[in-house]
Amino acid sequence: PGLEPAAPVRVNQTGYLPGLPKRASVANESTTPVPWTLKNAAGTAVASGQSTPKGLDPNSGEHVHLVDFSAYETVGTGYTLTVGADTSHPFDISPDVLKDLRYDSLAFFYHQRSGTPIEAEYAGAEHARPAGHLNVAPNQGDHDVPCLAGVDCGYTLDVPGGWYDAGDHGKYVVNGGISAWQLLNEYERALRVGDASALGDGKLAIPERGNGVPDILDEAKWEVDFLLKMQVPDGRPLAGMAHHKIHDAQWTGLPMLPHLDPQVRRLSAPSTAATLNLAAVAAQAARLWKEIDPAFSAQALAAAEKAYQAARANPAKLADPNDGTGGGAYSDGTVTDEFYWAAAELFATTGGSGYRADLTGSPLYKGASFNARGFDWGSTGALGDITLALVPTALPAADVAAIRQAITTTADGHLAQMAAQGHPAPYRTQDGSYEWGSNGLIANNGVVLALAYDFTKQAKYREGAFGVMDYLLGRNPVNYSYVSGWGEQPVRNVHHRHWANQLDPSLPIAPAGALSGGPNSALQDPISAGLLKGCPAQRCFVDHIEAYSVNEVTVNWNSALAWLANWAAEKSTV
Ligand code: 9MR
DSSP, X not given: OOSSOOOSEEOOSSEEOTTSOOEEEEEOXXXXXXXXXXXXXXXXXXXXXXXXXXXXXXXXXXXXXEEEOTTOOOOEEEEEEEETTEEOOOEXXXXXXXXXXXXXXXXXXXXXXXXXXXXXXXXXXXXXXXOOSSSOTTOOOSSSBOBOTXXXXXXXXXXXXXXXXXXXXXXXXXXXXXXXXXXXXXXXXXXXXSOGGGGSTTSSOSTTTTSSSOHHHHHHHHHHHHHHHTBOOTTSTTTTOEESEEEESSOOOSSOOGGGOOOOEEEOOEEHHHHHHHHHHHHHHHHHTTTTOHHHHHHHHHHHHHHHHXXXXXXXXXXXXXXXXXXXXXXXXXXXXXXXXXXXXXXXXXXXXXXXXXXXXXXXXXXXXXXXXXXXXXXXXXXXXXXXXXXXXXXXXXXXXXXXXXHHHHHHHHHHHHHHOSSOOOOOOTTSOOOTTHHHHHHHHHHHHHHHHHHHOOHHXXXXXXXXXXXXXXXXXXXXXXXXXXXXXXXXXXXXXXXXXXXXXXSOOOOTTOBOOOOOTTOOSXXXXXXXXXXXXXXXXXXXXXXXXXXXXXXXXXXXXXXXXXXXXXXXXX
């Protein structure tokens, strides 16, 4: 694998839905239209036409043609698209093609749980494994964890549980927090403007199923409980702040199952960003568990308010950008957005006037966070706006309308970009490069398109959001489905210490539903740097387990996929 061109006819390998656009991208040097034929599983031509040449596409470095077979609506499996001499992977046409992706993408979080055995009953025999990081040898565990040398906090903390971030065994507050937030927001959006019935109890294969609480809340609580443990205890310096992260003192190699990790675990210093992240998520949790579990709701709200006050008292404790040994740095030099998000969540939950003043006085108020790049762990203002656009508060109706308008205006920009692209994917950086986790940003921009549809019911936004699924599931220049287990040619070798089949055949590949980080122009690992030098942005990808800067998985990308997949399942018919 390297930079040689992928097979030229690129489709959503899972399939297309009746009543929605059905489009493929084709690499073909011809400057004039090329004939195409859609064949059914028996090989019979059922539709045909001419492609539209779109010229040289900078994202792929190829001459790309568009094929549009939207008019063909017959439900079936095993369709193929032939363009000139080339044929696509087979795909379906059905309103059900994306139905189960919402559950597979949520299952990812159970697999990532720390501090508990992953049981065959829920995860399947090949993905089952013992509990990790419970101070059982060779683990040094997540109980009694001291601070990093130099931080010297003077105490140890018990911080078991939560989700492992990614292919590594770190647990980081800033991106773990946004991931929990996004699962909770997936549920809250369904409650407010969608259909929460598919997200009830008994829908996921997790130990808590059947407890009367929606499984998505149970899964998110696994992380929220961990986040609360990361808060500095009363009576200590910086009480109420949250430690930025906990991870191994040194990087481990691959493969490495969590229970076999022999590294010492260390807490990093408390940071303002982590503290506000905790404040935001705990405030949101307080709202969602208010009736389900009043005691937990009260505990979460108290932690959120304490965190917010601590962050106000310590507004510039930035995480050390050089603290990247044994775990990711996740440093963030700007916390205006985290302050805004936390104030928004606390205001939505409490209606408090102080939170309202902080929120409305922020330069980010009313949607200024939305942009062409999108949002992620370092850029969280949009999360506050999404909450304010969904949850009724005492804010003036005109202000809420302005937030919703910022979402639809941003969505319009995404649609305009997609219309001009060879392989449409909403995401623009200033220099046209793709960055680490581009698929996560693209999925979150799909969330923006989906919300624009929720707020306006204009068909173009629904079509755009499904177009994001097309890109992630195979209509891209590398011809991969970036979601494991989904499509004819899905990623198999994502960077993960357990799903390391490429290195040890006795280990599994990723379970279905894990989203690879995707193309990254900066090629920040030796494998991709060696194989992909000079790649056009959307081709900076290789399905290699050691290519961590292009092919890792992480909770915050999967939360974006899960949100969008749930929305797509709900909007598969309208
Ligand atoms: O997702 C993170 C991305 O935004 C950063 O550019 C990158 C480099 O700092 O780190 C990514 O996060 C990784 C983290 O540092 C360690 N665990 C795996 C994460 C996903 O690759």
